[in-house]
Amino acid sequence: xxxxxxxxxxxxxxxxxxxxxxxxxxxxxxxxxxxxxxxxxxxxxxxxxxxxxxxxxxxxxxxxxxxxxxxxxxxxxxxxxxxxxxxxxxxxxxxxxxxxxxxxxxxxxxxxxxxxxxxxxxx
Numbered sequence: 148x149x150x151x152x153x154x155x156x157x158x159x160x161x162x163x164x165x166x167x168x169x170x171x172x173x174x175x176x177x178x179x180x181x182x183x184x185x186x187x188x189x190x191x192x193x194x195x196x197x198x199x200x201x202x203x204x205x206x207x208x209x210x211x212x213x214x215x216x217x218x219x220x221x222x223x224x225x226x227x228x229x230x231x232x233x234x235x236x237x238x239x240x241x242x243x244x245x246x247x248x249x250x251x252x253x254x255x256x257x258x259x260x261x262x263x264x265x266x267x268x269x270x
Contacts, residue, residue: 162202162220166194176219183216 161168161184168188176184187193187209197205203224210217 159223162206162223164197165216166197176216179215180219183213187213187216 159174161174165184165188168184174181174184193209196208200208203221206217206220206224210221
């Protein structure tokens with residue numbers, strides 16, 4: 148699937164690989180953002196850096212050189228990382244809750260069995 152077809156379906160697809168962009172008009176960008184994206188996509192040094200890093204560190208590292216487009220990219224990417232962290236936190240709480248519940252059930256069973264033993268001994 149070509150980059151232009153992907154861009155038609157996702158107005159922020161430049162975030163994934165800004166070096167495959169051929170037409171910036173399909174994105175919802177201001178003129179300054181478009182200029183920075185074009186400059187960024189023609190920077191040969193950043194192509195190597197992009198292939199070595201994941202998406203978030205790449206945009207963080209270039210925010211000094213390309214502040215306008217990097218700010219827009221990070222604002223979009225931040226939504227995914229924060230929702231991931233929320234899901235991760237809820238999963239951790241669920242695991243803690245399950246472990247505590249298992250311990251309570253085990254303690255309760257021990258307690259109930261000890262009461263049964265105690266009452267049968269002293270009747």
